[in-house]
Amino acid sequence: MSRKKLEGNGMWESSRMMLPEHKVRLNQLTEDEKKRQRIDLDEQEWVIISQLVEDSLKHRQLIKLQMFHETEELEVSGIVDRVDQLKGRFMVDGEWFAIKDIEGASLED
Structure with a gap:
């Protein structure tokens, strides 16, 4: 060599x-x-998201949630059925999702 x-x-x-x-x-x-990186939301954004989730739960409004996923853009649409603060999760159309995975939210008309 x-x-x-x-x-x-x-x-x-x-x-x-x-x-x-x-x-x-x-x-x-x-x-x-x-792989996607998790978005860090500030306190104000979390307040807005919490209010939208609460509105969906109380008033049976359709909500669209942008969720974190490592490899794809994930969106959950439906009505929030339940929120379990203790376990950090919420239910939409019978399926549980982690609250920490929410990256954005909006109510649908």
Whole structure:
């Protein structure tokens, strides 16, 4: 092996082979880059969201909630049936969702 192959990135550039571990790691890095980051809402935004959720619950109004999901944009639409503050969750159309995952809300007409 010549000294030139050992300098810089020469070893990898001259190699046509990739170890399975390296391929797995590269795939993981690609998937990690696609993941969304959680939005941090301030206190005022949480007050507004809480009011909209309460309005949906009390007045049976349709609500549209933007929810956090790592790989896709998730939206929940319906009427809030229940809120469980102790467990940090709420129910829309019979399905439970985590309150901490709410990123935005609006009432539908």
